[in-house]
Amino acid sequence: xxxxxxxxxxxxxxxxxxxxxxxxxxxxxxxxxxxxxxxxxxxxxxxxxxxxxxxxxxxxxxxxxxxxxxxxxxxxxxxxxxxxxxxxxxxxxxxxxxxxxxxxxxxxxxxxxxxxxxxxxxxxxxxxxxxxxxxxxxxxxxxxxxxxxxxxxxxxxxxxxxxxxxxxxxxxxxxxxxxxxxxxxxxxxxxxxxxxxxxxxxxxxxxxxxxxxxxxxxxxxxxxxxxxxxxxxxxxxxxxxxxxxxxxxxxxxxxxxxxxxxxxxxxxxxxxxxxxxxxxxxxxxxxxxxxxxx
Numbered sequence: 001x002x003x004x005x006x007x008x009x010x011x012x013x014x015x016x017x018x019x020x021x022x023x024x025x026x027x028x029x030x031x032x033x034x035x036x037x038x039x040x041x042x043x044x045x046x047x048x049x050x051x052x053x054x055x056x057x058x059x060x061x062x063x064x065x066x067x068x069x070x071x072x073x074x075x076x077x078x079x080x081x082x083x084x085x086x087x088x089x090x091x092x093x094x095x096x097x098x099x100x101x102x103x104x105x106x107x108x109x110x111x112x113x114x115x116x117x118x119x120x121x122x123x124x125x126x127x128x129x130x131x132x133x134x135x136x137x138x139x140x141x142x143x144x145x146x147x148x149x150x151x152x153x154x155x156x157x158x159x160x161x162x163x164x165x166x167x168x169x170x171x172x173x174x175x176x177x178x179x180x181x182x183x184x185x186x187x188x189x190x191x192x193x194x195x196x197x198x199x200x201x202x203x204x205x206x207x208x209x210x211x212x213x214x215x216x217x218x219x220x221x222x223x224x225x226x227x228x229x230x231x232x233x234x235x236x237x238x239x240x241x242x243x244x245x246x247x248x249x250x251x252x253x254x255x256x257x258x259x260x261x262x263x264x265x266x267x268x269x270x271x272x273x274x275x276x277x278x279x280x281x282x283x284x285x286x287x288x289x290x291x292x293x294x
Contacts, residue, residue: 007138016249084192249285
């Protein structure tokens with residue numbers, strides 16, 4: 001029984017780490033624009049599919065993965081520059097309009113992926129082999145350790161960027177008070193572009209980390225995007241710590257729900273629990289009033 005619990009924890013933390021990366025992308029864009037980027041899940045797909053294509057043409061994983069993440073960051077930058085920035089110019093678009101635009105962008109990227117690739121499911125080689133590792137009675141894939149380690153490094157890197165670098169602090173200032181930031185010479189347009197590029201890179205990192213386990217396809221970002229948004233809401237939208245906590249908690253709820261209830265109700269159980277939490281704590285676990293803008 002103890003081994004089963006450990007197995008559920010290992011599986012839940014692996015999935016939760018991916019949800020946390022997606023949730024962090026939601027939080028970064030929300031803090032910069034106060035809008036929800038519903039194309040965030042498609043950045044996961046772009047990262048995974050680009051990595052598969054680059055490996056397919058003969059590039060080693062060590063070169064393909066950073067190129068795939070960089071390519072997704074470029075896509076995020078283009079989304080902000082070509083789709084959202086014109087609508088934001090002069091304050092013509094409200095938050096609801098921006099959200100609708102991101103939904104349209106997500107549909108466009110999904111359709112473009114079908115044209116560039118196909119509707120099939122594509123594998124990505126595991127980073128360091130596929131033989132399971134026994135840890136305390138649980139069987140853990142080496143790729144799961146890459147997922148957890150990659151997520152931890154990404155969180156630490158973001159914490160350093162926003163807390164220690166001048167531009168990161170400028171982004172936080174622009175999120176808290178855009179007008180004051182502009183008066184201090186901070187380009188809010190540049191902050192928005194950087195926010196989308198960072199969010200896309202985080203999503204792509206999740207895509208390349210999980211592709212060796214779950215494979216990837218043109219529509220893989222649909223459910224991951226919804227789960228990432230749910231994790232961000234559960235933790236407290238706009239909070240770094242809340243996004244990570246919400247993602248990990250959601251992953252554990254899904255894993256234990258699949259193990260003790262039924263895998264058929266895994267998704268439904270997670271969303272029911274989230275709705276219950278949000279009814280009781282509308283600001284999420286962290287609380288909207290204590291949310292730190294980044």
